[in-house]
Amino acid sequence: MDYQFSDRVLALKPNAIREILKSASDPEVISLSAGNPAPDAFPVEAISEISARILRDNPIGVLQYGVSEGYNPLRDTLKTYLKEKHNIGSEDDELIIVSGAQQVMDIAAKTFLNEGDVLVCEAPSFVGSLNTFRSYNAELVGVPVQPDGMDMDALEKVLDENPRAKMIYTIPNFQNPSGVTMSLEKRKRLYELAKAHGCMIIEDNPYGDLRYYGEDVPSIKSWDTEGIVIYSGSFSKVISPGIRVGFMVAPKAAMAKMIICKQGQDVHTTMWSQMICNEYMTKYDFEGHLSFLRKLYTQKADLCMQLLDEYVVPNGITYNKIQGGLFIWCDLPEDVDMLDFCKKLTERKVCVVPGNAFLTDSDLPCHSFRINFSTPTDKDLTEGIKEIGKLAKEIIG
Amino acid sequence: MDYQFSDRVLALKPNAIREILKSASDPEVISLSAGNPAPDAFPVEAISEISARILRDNPIGVLQYGVSEGYNPLRDTLKTYLKEKHNIGSEDDELIIVSGAQQVMDIAAKTFLNEGDVLVCEAPSFVGSLNTFRSYNAELVGVPVQPDGMDMDALEKVLDENPRAKMIYTIPNFQNPSGVTMSLEKRKRLYELAKAHGCMIIEDNPYGDLRYYGEDVPSIKSWDTEGIVIYSGSFSKVISPGIRVGFMVAPKAAMAKMIICKQGQDVHTTMWSQMICNEYMTKYDFEGHLSFLRKLYTQKADLCMQLLDEYVVPNGITYNKIQGGLFIWCDLPEDVDMLDFCKKLTERKVCVVPGNAFLTDSDLPCHSFRINFSTPTDKDLTEGIKEIGKLAKEIIG
Numbered sequence: 001m002d003y004q005f006s007d008r009v010l011a012l013k014p015n016a017i018r019e020i021l022k023s024a025s026d027p028e029v030i031s032l033s034a035g036n037p038a039p040d041a042f043p044v045e046a047i048s049e050i051s052a053r054i055l056r057d058n059p060i061g062v063l064q065y066g067v068s069e070g071y072n073p074l075r076d077t078l079k080t081y082l083k084e085k086h087n088i089g090s091e092d093d094e095l096i097i098v099s100g101a102q103q104v105m106d107i108a109a110k111t112f113l114n115e116g117d118v119l120v121c122e123a124p125s126f127v128g129s130l131n132t133f134r135s136y137n138a139e140l141v142g143v144p145v146q147p148d149g150m151d152m153d154a155l156e157k158v159l160d161e162n163p164r165a166k167m168i169y170t171i172p173n174f175q176n177p178s179g180v181t182m183s184l185e186k187r188k189r190l191y192e193l194a195k196a197h198g199c200m201i202i203e204d205n206p207y208g209d210l211r212y213y214g215e216d217v218p219s220i221k222s223w224d225t226e227g228i229v230i231y232s233g234s235f236s237k238v239i240s241p242g243i244r245v246g247f248m249v250a251p252k253a254a255m256a257k258m259i260i261c262k263q264g265q266d267v268h269t270t271m272w273s274q275m276i277c278n279e280y281m282t283k284y285d286f287e288g289h290l291s292f293l294r295k296l297y298t299q300k301a302d303l304c305m306q307l308l309d310e311y312v313v314p315n316g317i318t319y320n321k322i323q324g325g326l327f328i329w330c331d332l333p334e335d336v337d338m339l340d341f342c343k344k345l346t347e348r349k350v351c352v353v354p355g356n357a358f359l360t361d362s363d364l365p366c367h368s369f370r371i372n373f374s375t376p377t378d379k380d381l382t383e384g385i386k387e388i389g390k391l392a393k394e395i396i397g
Numbered sequence: 398m399d400y401q402f403s404d405r406v407l408a409l410k411p412n413a414i415r416e417i418l419k420s421a422s423d424p425e426v427i428s429l430s431a432g433n434p435a436p437d438a439f440p441v442e443a444i445s446e447i448s449a450r451i452l453r454d455n456p457i458g459v460l461q462y463g464v465s466e467g468y469n470p471l472r473d474t475l476k477t478y479l480k481e482k483h484n485i486g487s488e489d490d491e492l493i494i495v496s497g498a499q500q501v502m503d504i505a506a507k508t509f510l511n512e513g514d515v516l517v518c519e520a521p522s523f524v525g526s527l528n529t530f531r532s533y534n535a536e537l538v539g540v541p542v543q544p545d546g547m548d549m550d551a552l553e554k555v556l557d558e559n560p561r562a563k564m565i566y567t568i569p570n571f572q573n574p575s576g577v578t579m580s581l582e583k584r585k586r587l588y589e590l591a592k593a594h595g596c597m598i599i600e601d602n603p604y605g606d607l608r609y610y611g612e613d614v615p616s617i618k619s620w621d622t623e624g625i626v627i628y629s630g631s632f633s634k635v636i637s638p639g640i641r642v643g644f645m646v647a648p649k650a651a652m653a654k655m656i657i658c659k660q661g662q663d664v665h666t667t668m669w670s671q672m673i674c675n676e677y678m679t680k681y682d683f684e685g686h687l688s689f690l691r692k693l694y695t696q697k698a699d700l701c702m703q704l705l706d707e708y709v710v711p712n713g714i715t716y717n718k719i720q721g722g723l724f725i726w727c728d729l730p731e732d733v734d735m736l737d738f739c740k741k742l743t744e745r746k747v748c749v750v751p752g753n754a755f756l757t758d759s760d761l762p763c764h765s766f767r768i769n770f771s772t773p774t775d776k777d778l779t780e781g782i783k784e785i786g787k788l789a790k791e792i793i794g
Contacts, residue, residue: 001595001624003651004563006511006533012657036462044456051448051669059441063637065433099496099641099663106662110532114403132661135507136403166401198398227398240460242668244496251398257406264412264529265503266496270667271639 008115008137015131026349030384032371033351035176035326041296041374042240043280043289050279051272062272068263070097070247071274077281078233078247086208087222088231094255098262099269101206101234101246105132107261108167108202108230111254113138118165120158120199122150124329124358124368126176129169129204140360141165145175147320149182152189159197167200168193172220174207174325177358177370181323187220195226200254206234206246209290211324212298227251235277237326238290243273297326297374304328304373304381311389316396326374329355330388332367333396341395342369350387405512405534412528423746427781429768430748432573432723435693438771439637440677440686447676448669459669465660467494467644468671474678475630475644483605484619485628491652495659496666498603498643501629502529504658505564505599508651510535515562517555517596519547521726521755521765523573526566526601537757538562542572544717546579549586556594564597565590569617571604571722574755574767578720584617592623597651603631603643606687608721609695624648632674634723635687640670694723694771697778701725701770704779708786713793723771726752727785729764730793738792739766747784 054062069075079095082088089095098104105128113119115137121130123142133140141158144151150170159165170190172182182190194201203220221231234246250258262268280286301322308319308328319330330352332338342354355368371388373381451459466472476492479485486492495501502525510516512534518527520539530537538559540552547567556562567587569579579587591598600617618628631643647655659665677683698719705716705725716727727749729735739751752765768785770778 001648001650003648004509005654006507006509006514008511009508009654009658012654014653014657015660034462039457039461042456042460044452044460047460048449048452048456051452052445055441055445055448059439059445060436061639063439063441063444063639064436065431065633065638099667102664103662110403111406112401112403114405117403128661128664131657135658135661236462241462241664242458242460244663244665244667251400253398254400256411257402257409260409260411260528261406261532264525264532265500265662266641267499267525267638268641270496270641270670272669273667 008135012131012135015128029349029351030376030380031351032373032376032381032384033353034372034375036375037237037241038296038300038374041293043284046280046284047240047276050276054272054275054279062275066268066271068259068268070269071271071278074274074278077278081281082249086219088219089249090224092227092251093249094252095247095249096255096259096262097269097274098246098248099266100236100241100244101204101232102128102132103262103265104204104230104232104246104248105129105202106265107258109133109136109138110261111257112166112200116164118162119167119169120155120162120165121169121360122171122175122178123360124177124355125169126171126204127357130360133169142360145178145180147180149180149186150190152186152193155190156193159193159199165197165199167202169202169204171204172217173205174210174322176207176325177327177353177355178329179320179322179325179327181217184217187217191220191223194228199228201229202232203229204232206237207325209238210294210297210326212294212301214323221249227253230254238293239277239280243270243276245269245273245277300373300378300381303378304371304385307382307385311386312392315389315392317388317392326372328371328373330369330371334367336367336396338367338369341391345388345391348387348391350384352388405532409528409532412525426746426748427773427777428748429770429773429778429781430750431769431772433772434634434638435697435771438690438693440681443677443681444637444673447673451669451672451676459672463665463668465656465665467666468668468675471671471675474675478678479646483616485616486646487621489624489648490646491649492644492646493652493656493659494666494671495643495645496663497633497638497641498601498629498631499525499529500659500662501601501627501643501645502526502599503662504655505627506530506533506535507658508654509563509597513561515559516564516566517552517559517562518566518757519568519572519575520757521574521752522566523568523601524754527757530566539757542575542577544577546577546583547587549583549590552587553590556590556596562594562596564599566599566601568601569614570602571607571719573604573722574724574750574752575726576717576719576722576724578614581614584614588617588620591625596625598626599629600626601629603634604722606635607691607694607723609691609698611720618646624650627651635690636674636677640667640673642666642670642674697770697775700775701768701778701782704782708783709789712786712789714785714789723769725768725770727766727768731764733764733793735764735766738788741788742785745784745788747781749785
């Protein structure tokens with residue numbers, strides 16, 4: 001049969017990173033391309049304990065259908081936690097549980113974007129989210145990222161020029177892939193620009209708890225008096241990605257439609273996973289675990305940047321210092337063919353993600369690539385970055 | 398803010414059943430409105446054992462990211478199982494794991510239906526699926542259900558009259574809500590009609606293993622030489638719905654796009670849940686568990702139909718005898734106001750689902766309601782049905 005696909009999926013391509021991850025599963029390859037937590041980052045013992053307990057004390061709760069909005073004890077725990085820790089969530093907001101933050105992007109796009117509506121995002125931005133926005137035939141317009149976040153003058157121009165701009169998607173903390181953190185001043189200006197142009201904001205914050213240097217910057221959602229911010233959070237980087245639990249905070253008036261979309265996708269999120277998160281947050285030392293993760297990753301981030309400074313920067317590649325998160329963005333000189341560089345690296349069994357994967361149009365010129373330091377062992381990280389340096393020396397030097 | 402929703406969600410309403418379930422959570426109410434497995438249907442001990450084992454032997458596998466297509470051992474197990482047991486799956490097919498069968502409906506609709514395309518379904522049909530199709534602005538056209546399945550002459554007429562018909566959605570076994578099983582002859586004719594009209598078929602089979610009387614009828618997918626059938630299966634009724642695991646078998650050429658949609662929704666299905674299913678299918682007596690479930694539900698179906706025959710039928714309500722599944726469809730005389738009947742029942746603390754919830758347009762005339770016999774205790778089932786009989790006597794008799 002000659003399949004007639006819907007218009008919205010005609011141009012869809014698989015998420016480049018997840019495809020690269022498949023090839024990076026070759027055990028001989030040093031993968032700096034993932035975005036996975038470190039294998040020793042999981043609270044395995046606590047999860048085993050909780051799992052045994054909930055299956056003993058409340059097996060029907062674990063195994064029976066739940067409600068689409070999510071497991072109520074977890075919703076209550078998160079509401080209190082977000083309010084106390086980040087001043088997120090007002091009387092007019094609602095919080096629901098989703099099957100990983102990716103689902104926030106899907107249901108927000110589905111609920112608000114007609115085909116041809118414009119979604120404005122950082123350029124570069126997280127390809128998984130961009131692919132989801134594309135799958136509703138939204139038009140993506142990228143705004144360049146500066147060392148303190150999105151270029152606000154460029155954003156204003158984009159909003160002025162695009163009357164169909166309906167949403168601004170941002171990852172304000174330790175952005176994936178650029179590693180950049182948006183300044184408070186820019187967050188405030190972003191909010192004002194969105195308000196003035198009648199735009200919603202999706203504030204995607206999967207890495208917020210993973211700050212290694214400097215001070216926390218308040219969340220945009222924390223001053224959302226207009227009800228224009230959809231806040232997305234996730235347990236993927238702080239408990240486990242395999243359990244697929246995220247959450248969203250959004251104005252009640254907008255949430256009702258989004259819950260219906262969530263219901264239509266998977267009815268509700270896995271009960272076991274939701275209960276694990278709630279028990280872990282309420283009966284274990286969640287803050288202590290976050291400190292442990294920050295320590296673990298600070299050591300890795302330190303190592304990664306030291307190695308880059310020693311082996312890579314002297315050979316002509318630059319990078320942005322990061323304050324947190326899992327990624328570092330490296331820039332090749334403009335006269336070097338980035339795709340060719342990444343391909344040659346792969347031949348030498350080191351895998352990074354070509355930067356064009358993160359652009360609104362992967363055919364745009366790009367001289368950057370992304371490396372991840374959370375997943376590889378220190379040994380692999382060292383060998384991998386040395387190899388990048390060696391190749392840079394041959395090609396650039 | 399005055400939220401501007403996308404066209405596709407403007408008319409969306411919450412799944413009526415899931416809303417009714419919320420009110421039916423009042424412990425004083427006898428709920429015959431759910432579609433939940435019986436609380437004693439879950440293999441709790443085995444799941445606890447497996448959970449402890451996988452978290453001990455393979456914690457990283459449980460907690461780390463997985464691939465969007467699903468946990469490969471489970472995919473292999475299911476491919477072999479479906480081929481051997483039901484002759485489902487050819488060289489040209491692929492099988493992926495989804496987060497409950499609901500997700501099959503979402504990604505199939507997203508992949509194949511443009512706004513305004515026509516999806517043909519049984520009338521009545523499962524409201525959860527219909528809502529998902531609606532969420533892509535598909536036009537739903539219902540075909541009446543006869544005691545041996547969809548009226549094929551009516552289907553042919555609908556297909557002739559609707560050149561934009563692109564999909565036929567059917568639940569051939571123990572259909573939800575009508576309880577009807579489609580005959581082999583009709584399955585064959587359905588396939589030929591779809592083929593002749595260039596339509597895809599979604600064969601939704603969540604209840605197939607729950608046959609209590611009569612002989613299995615082959616799956617439409619088992620003779621799908623043209624690659625036009627998307628087969629949807631689920632563990633919700635045979636292991637647990639709270640774990641959210643389903644699967645789909647579809648032609649490879651169509652699957653690639655659907656995997657991208659799955660990836661965009663939730664990256665992948667909860668690893669723990671997938672491993673539970675695989676371990677249970679391969680290391681425990683899965684067939685024995687299915688036999689146990691059939692025995693459990695046969696007893697409940699028997700009781701339900703006996704009670705209906707004794708207390709309800711003599712008072713003017715008719716129903717379709719069923720061969721399996723979880724539901725029985727009851728018809729009131731045409732001069733009785735069905736919604737009023739259901740409302741009065743609720744006041745008497747018995748909850749059923751008004752039949753119009755299952756129609757392509759809930760404003761169409763409807764004189765039926767759905768009762769479920771799998772979830773209530775025998776005592777509640779008895780009291781609930783007696784109450785239906787009493788009310789019928791007052792109103793009809």
